[in-house]
Amino acid sequence: xxxxxxxxxxxxxxxxxxxxxxxxxxxxxxxxxxxxxxxxxxxxxxxxxxxxxxxxxxxxxxxxxxxxxxxxxxxxxxxxxxxxxxxxxxxxxxxxxxxxxxxxxxxxxxxxxxxxxxxxxxxxxxxxxxxxxxxxxxxxxxxxxxxxxxxxxxxxxxxx
Numbered sequence: 001x002x003x004x005x006x007x008x009x010x011x012x013x014x015x016x017x018x019x020x021x022x023x024x025x026x027x028x029x030x031x032x033x034x035x036x037x038x039x040x041x042x043x044x045x046x047x048x049x050x051x052x053x054x055x056x057x058x059x060x061x062x063x064x065x066x067x068x069x070x071x072x073x074x075x076x077x078x079x080x081x082x083x084x085x086x087x088x089x090x091x092x093x094x095x096x097x098x099x100x101x102x103x104x105x106x107x108x109x110x111x112x113x114x115x116x117x118x119x120x121x122x123x124x125x126x127x128x129x130x131x132x133x134x135x136x137x138x139x140x141x142x143x144x145x146x147x148x149x150x151x152x153x154x155x156x157x158x159x160x
Contacts, residue, residue, distance in 0.1 A: 020047035105153035116142035
């Protein structure tokens, strides 16, 4: 059965939840540095908000027949991004991933850019305007996170 808007929103919730978990793991990894901790903990909280907003939207549209039919998007692409994010989370949680703060910021920026791209793919031309604007806002926020992370990494004192 082809994916529906409801399915896409549920999948996006999982992506945001995983991103939040990654930021929590990074906050824990850098808990010795208050500035680094605040950055990652703040981003984790924002990803949790994205997840909650997606869930609210999904619950709103659950009974709307316009959103029950199939939509044009490739769930395999999002599944691949999600699988990569979950693998990263597993490495972070196991303690096998040893990163400098700069490396962590750049890795997180790349993750945000991938999420931005995934959200942008959800902007189908015939999609409901409410959903289109919602995904556009998520894509803008992800892009802002990526820019912030790259700027912080660029300005962070050398860790050598």
